[in-house]
Amino acid sequence: MTDQPDCRLKAEVTSSEERPEAARPSANSWLAPGGRPRFEMRGIRKAFGATTALDGVDLAVAPGEICGLIGQNGAGKSTLMSVLAGALVPDAGAMSIDGQPYAPGSPIEGRRAGVAMIYQELSLAPHLTVMENILLGAEPTRYGMLDRPRMRELARRALADLGHDDIPPDAPVSTLSVAAQQLVEIARALAVGCRVLVLDEPTSSLGRRDVERLFALLRRLKAQGHAIVYISHFIEEVKEVADRFIVLRDGRNAGGGPTAGTSHDAIVALMVGSSVANLFPRSPRRPGDAILEVTALEPGSASFTLYRGEILGIAGLIGSGRTRLLRTLFGLAPVRAGRVRMAAFEGAATPHARWRQGMGMLSEDRKEEGLALALDIADNLTLTRLSSFGAAGLLSPSRQRAAASRWIERMDIKCAGASQSAGELSGGNQQKIAIARLLQHDVDVLVLDEPTRGIDVGSKAQIYRLIDALVADTPGRAPKAILMVSSYLPELLGLCDRIAVMSRGRLGAPLPADAISEHQLMVAATGGATGA
Amino acid sequence: MTARSLVDRAGTALALVIVAGVFGALIGPQFFAPGNLELMARQTAIVSMAAIGMTIVIIAGGIDLSVGSIIALSTVVIALLLRMGVSPVMAAAGSVIAGALCGLVNGVLITQLRVVPFIVTLGTMLVIRGAAKGLAEERRIEAPVTWLNDLLRVPRGGALLPSGIWAVIALALIIAGLLRYTRFGRHVFAIGSNERMARLCGVAITRTKIVVYVLTAAFAGFGGLLQFSKLSVGDPTVAVGLELDVIAAVIIGGGSLAGGRGTVAGTLIGAAIMTVIQIGCSQQGLANWVQQIVTGGIIVAAVALDRMRTTAV
Numbered sequence: 001m002t003d004q005p006d007c008r009l010k011a012e013v014t015s016s017e018e019r020p021e022a023a024r025p026s027a028n029s030w031l032a033p034g035g036r037p038r039f040e041m042r043g044i045r046k047a048f049g050a051t052t053a054l055d056g057v058d059l060a061v062a063p064g065e066i067c068g069l070i071g072q073n074g075a076g077k078s079t080l081m082s083v084l085a086g087a088l089v090p091d092a093g094a095m096s097i098d099g100q101p102y103a104p105g106s107p108i109e110g111r112r113a114g115v116a117m118i119y120q121e122l123s124l125a126p127h128l129t130v131m132e133n134i135l136l137g138a139e140p141t142r143y144g145m146l147d148r149p150r151m152r153e154l155a156r157r158a159l160a161d162l163g164h165d166d167i168p169p170d171a172p173v174s175t176l177s178v179a180a181q182q183l184v185e186i187a188r189a190l191a192v193g194c195r196v197l198v199l200d201e202p203t204s205s206l207g208r209r210d211v212e213r214l215f216a217l218l219r220r221l222k223a224q225g226h227a228i229v230y231i232s233h234f235i236e237e238v239k240e241v242a243d244r245f246i247v248l249r250d251g252r253n254a255g256g257g258p259t260a261g262t263s264h265d266a267i268v269a270l271m272v273g274s275s276v277a278n279l280f281p282r283s284p285r286r287p288g289d290a291i292l293e294v295t296a297l298e299p300g301s302a303s304f305t306l307y308r309g310e311i312l313g314i315a316g317l318i319g320s321g322r323t324r325l326l327r328t329l330f331g332l333a334p335v336r337a338g339r340v341r342m343a344a345f346e347g348a349a350t351p352h353a354r355w356r357q358g359m360g361m362l363s364e365d366r367k368e369e370g371l372a373l374a375l376d377i378a379d380n381l382t383l384t385r386l387s388s389f390g391a392a393g394l395l396s397p398s399r400q401r402a403a404a405s406r407w408i409e410r411m412d413i414k415c416a417g418a419s420q421s422a423g424e425l426s427g428g429n430q431q432k433i434a435i436a437r438l439l440q441h442d443v444d445v446l447v448l449d450e451p452t453r454g455i456d457v458g459s460k461a462q463i464y465r466l467i468d469a470l471v472a473d474t475p476g477r478a479p480k481a482i483l484m485v486s487s488y489l490p491e492l493l494g495l496c497d498r499i500a501v502m503s504r505g506r507l508g509a510p511l512p513a514d515a516i517s518e519h520q521l522m523v524a525a526t527g528g529a530t531g532a
Numbered sequence: 533m534t535a536r537s538l539v540d541r542a543g544t545a546l547a548l549v550i551v552a553g554v555f556g557a558l559i560g561p562q563f564f565a566p567g568n569l570e571l572m573a574r575q576t577a578i579v580s581m582a583a584i585g586m587t588i589v590i591i592a593g594g595i596d597l598s599v600g601s602i603i604a605l606s607t608v609v610i611a612l613l614l615r616m617g618v619s620p621v622m623a624a625a626g627s628v629i630a631g632a633l634c635g636l637v638n639g640v641l642i643t644q645l646r647v648v649p650f651i652v653t654l655g656t657m658l659v660i661r662g663a664a665k666g667l668a669e670e671r672r673i674e675a676p677v678t679w680l681n682d683l684l685r686v687p688r689g690g691a692l693l694p695s696g697i698w699a700v701i702a703l704a705l706i707i708a709g710l711l712r713y714t715r716f717g718r719h720v721f722a723i724g725s726n727e728r729m730a731r732l733c734g735v736a737i738t739r740t741k742i743v744v745y746v747l748t749a750a751f752a753g754f755g756g757l758l759q760f761s762k763l764s765v766g767d768p769t770v771a772v773g774l775e776l777d778v779i780a781a782v783i784i785g786g787g788s789l790a791g792g793r794g795t796v797a798g799t800l801i802g803a804a805i806m807t808v809i810q811i812g813c814s815q816q817g818l819a820n821w822v823q824q825i826v827t828g829g830i831i832v833a834a835v836a837l838d839r840m841r842t843t844a845v
Binding site for chain 2: 373
C-alpha cells in the first residue's frame with residue numbers, strides 16, 4: 001500500500017471523455033457504443049423481496065466490442081447478466097438485440113436469441129465427448145440416427161474457428177484441461193449461433209499462459225463481430241482485453257469509459273464510491289492477551305496474532321482464499337504447513353476440539369452449513385453445547401428451549417418461539433440464531449465468515465452492535481477476540497481494529513484499520529499497487 | 533386445534549384410522565375383535581422391531597438395506613447356539629450381538645471408505661446373506677424347543693399380549709426417548725438434517741454414525757429373534773426383501789430419506805397400516821396381488837401427501 005489513490009479521477013472518467021477510439025456522438029459515450037449496438041439494456045430494475053439488486057441499470061455493447069463489467073461483490077453484475085440470459089425476468093426496463101425487442105422468459109429463449117453465458121463453473125457433461133458437448137441439443141441426424149461423421153466435422157470446424165483444432169473431437173471432456181474445457185464451452189456457444197457472449201470470471205482457474213491464449217481468442221471473436229461482455233474482479237485483465245468498461249455499484253451504473261488511458265486507481269474509485277454513513281458503533285476497546293497465534297499457516301502463508309478485545313478483519317475477493325484460511329484454522333480443512341496456537345492449545349484440531357478450546361465459527365453459507373433449516377431454533381442454537389442441559393448424555397428439551405428463548409429475547413429474533421423450525425425465519429433472523437450459537441457456547445474466539453451476508457439493513461445494524469459489545473472493554477468481564485472475513489469493505493473498516501488483505505491466496509500483514517482507506521483495500525485485493 | 537395442524541401432527545394416525553375404517557366397513561365388526569387385533573399385532577411385530585432401528589438410521593440421513601439378511605443370520609445364530617446347549621437367554625443375546633456386529637461393519641465401512649450407505653449396505657446385504665447360508669450349510673437348522681418359541685404365541689393366563697409384542701413396545705419407548713432426551717439423539721437429527729452444519733458444530737460424526745448403524749442392526753437382530761420364535765428353526769433364506777417393508781414403514785410414518793425427519797411412533801403406525809392392509813385384504817378374500825398394489829399405492833401416496841404438506845407452507 002504505497003500509492004495514495006487519487007479520487008478526483010472519478011469525475012473525469014465518468015464524464016464522457018473525448019478520445020479518438022471512444023469519441024461517440026452519444027451523450028454518455030461510456031454507456032452506449034457508436035453505431036447500432038448488438039444488444040442494449042435500458043433501465044433494468046430487479047428486486048428480491050426488500051433488497052433492490054438492480055436499480056435502473058443501462059448497458060449496451062456494439063458488435064466487435066469487448067466490454068468489461070466491473071463491480072464489488074454484490075454490486076449486481078451477476079443479476080444483470082442473469083437478466084440478459086433470460087434466467088431472471090426484470091421488474092422494469094427494456095432490452096433489445098440488433099434493434100429487435102428482446103424479452104426472454106427463460107434461459108432457452110435467451111440462447112435461441114443468441115445470448116451465450118460462460119460461467120466460472122463450467123457446465124459441460126464430463127462423460128460425453130467434445131463433439132457431443134459442442135452439439136448438445138443441436139445434434140445433426142440422418143434417418144433419425146445421430147450423424148456422427150457430420151458431428152465430428154461440425155465440431156472440428158467450430159474448434160478451428162477458435163484457432164484450436166488441436167482439441168480432438170472424440171476425447172471425453174473430462175480428460176481435457178480446464179482451459180481446453182472452457183474452449184469447448186465457447187465452441188458450443190458459437191456452434192448454436194451466438195451473437196452475444198458473456199464470460200463470468202473466466203480466468204479464475206486458468207494459469208497465465210492459458211489466460212493469454214483466451215485473450216487472443218476473445219480478440220479473434222471480436223474481429224468476427226461478436227459482442228462480448230467480460231466480467232472480472234481483476235482490473236488489470238479488463239484493461240488488457242476490453243475496449244470499454246462499465247462499473248456497477250449497489251445496483252446502479254457508477255460509471256465507465258474506455259479502458260485505454262484509465263488508471264487502475266480511477267476504476268477502483270468508481271467501484272468503491274463514497275463511504276456509507278456511520279452504522280458502526282465503537283465502544284472503548286483495550287487489547288488484552290494474545291489468544292490466537294498463527295505462524296506461516298498454509299494455505300495462505302498467513303501469520304498474525306489475535307488479541308482479546310480486538311476485531312481483526314480479513315479483506316479480499318471471493319475466491320482469494322479467505323474462507324479457506326478460516327476453515328483451516330477451525331479444523332474444517334487440513335493444515336498443510338505452519339503453526340496455530342489457540343489459547344494453551346498448540347497445533348491443528350478438529351472442530352469438536354476447537355469448540356472445547358473456546359473457538360466457534362460462523363459459516364458464510366447459512367443454508368448449507370450454518371443452520372439445519374428443518375430443525376427447530378432451540379436445536380440449532382444449542383447443538384454445540386448440549387452437555388449443559390443434562391448430565392450423562394441426557395438432555396432436557398424444556399431447558400434447551402428456555403435457553404433458546406433467552407437468546408431470542410436478547411437478540412430480538414423475530415419468530416413464533418423456540419420450537420419453530422429455523423427454515424421459516426428470514427435471513428437476518430436465521431443469521432442471529434447462528435451467531436447466538438457462538439454466544440450460547442460462550443466461546444472466547446469468534447471466527448466470523450461474512451457475518452452479514454444477504455440480510456436486511458436492520459439486522460445488520462443489530463449484528464454490528466452485538467459484535468462491538470463483545471470486544472468492548474467492560475469491567476469484570478474478559479472481552480472476546482473476533483476474527484472476521486467480509487466482502488463488504490465499509491463493514492470491515494467500521495468494525496475492525498486491524499485489517500489484513502488476502503489476494504490470490506496469500507495473506508498480507510495486518511494494518512491498523514484507521515490508517516487504511518477503502519480504496520487502498522480494494523486496490524490491494526484486486527492485485528494492484530502492493531501486488532500482495 | 534385447526535384441521536390443518538391436526539393433519540400435520542397426526543397425519544399418519546389419521547391414515548391408519550381411515551384404512552382400518554374402510555376394512556372394518558367391508559368386513560364387519562369382527563375385524564376389530566380383540567383376537568383379530570392381536571393377530572395383526574403379532575403379524576407386524578418383526579417388521580416393527582426392525583423398523584424402530586431403521587427409523588434411527590433414516591433420521592441420520594442414511595439407509596440400511598442389510599436388515600433382511602441380518603434377520604436371517606440371527607435366526608441361524610440362535611438355532612446354532614441352542615443346539616450347542618447354550619441357555620435361551622444367551623442364545624437370544626447372541627442373535628442381537630450378531631446383528632450389532634454386522635452393524636459395526638456397516639458403520640465402519642460407510643465412515644471409513646466414504647462410500648454411500650446405499651451401496652455399502654447393498655453389498656453387506658449379500659455378504660451377510662451368504663454368511664448366514666454358509667453358517668447353516670444351506671439348510672434349515674432345527675433347534676430344541678424352549679420358551680423362545682413362545683415369544684409371539686397367544687399368551688395363556690392373564691397376559692394381554694405375547695411377550696414379543698411387549699418387547700417391541702418397550703424398545704420403541706426407549707428409542708423414542710433416546711432420540712428426544714439424549715445428546716446422541718439430537719446429534720442424529722443434526723447429522724441427518726445438515727451434516728455440514730453438524731461438523732461445523734463439532735458433532736463427532738464418525739462415532740455417531742457408527743453407533744447409529746450398530747443400533748439399527750441390533751434391532752434387526754431383535755427382529756431375527758422374533759422371526760426365530762415364529763419359525764422355531766434357524767432359516768438362512770428367511771426375510772428376503774423384508775428390508776423394503778421395513779423402509780416403507782418408516783417412510784409411511786413420516787420419515788424422510790433426505791434425513792432429519794422421522795419418529796418412532798410414526799414408524800410403528802406405518803408398519804401397522806401395512807399390516808392392516810395385508811390382513812384386511814386376505815380376510816376380505818382379496819388376492820395377494822391386490823394387497824401388494826394397495827400397499828405400493830399407499831407408500832407413494834403417503835410421501836406425495838407429505839411433500840405437498842411441507843411445501844405448501
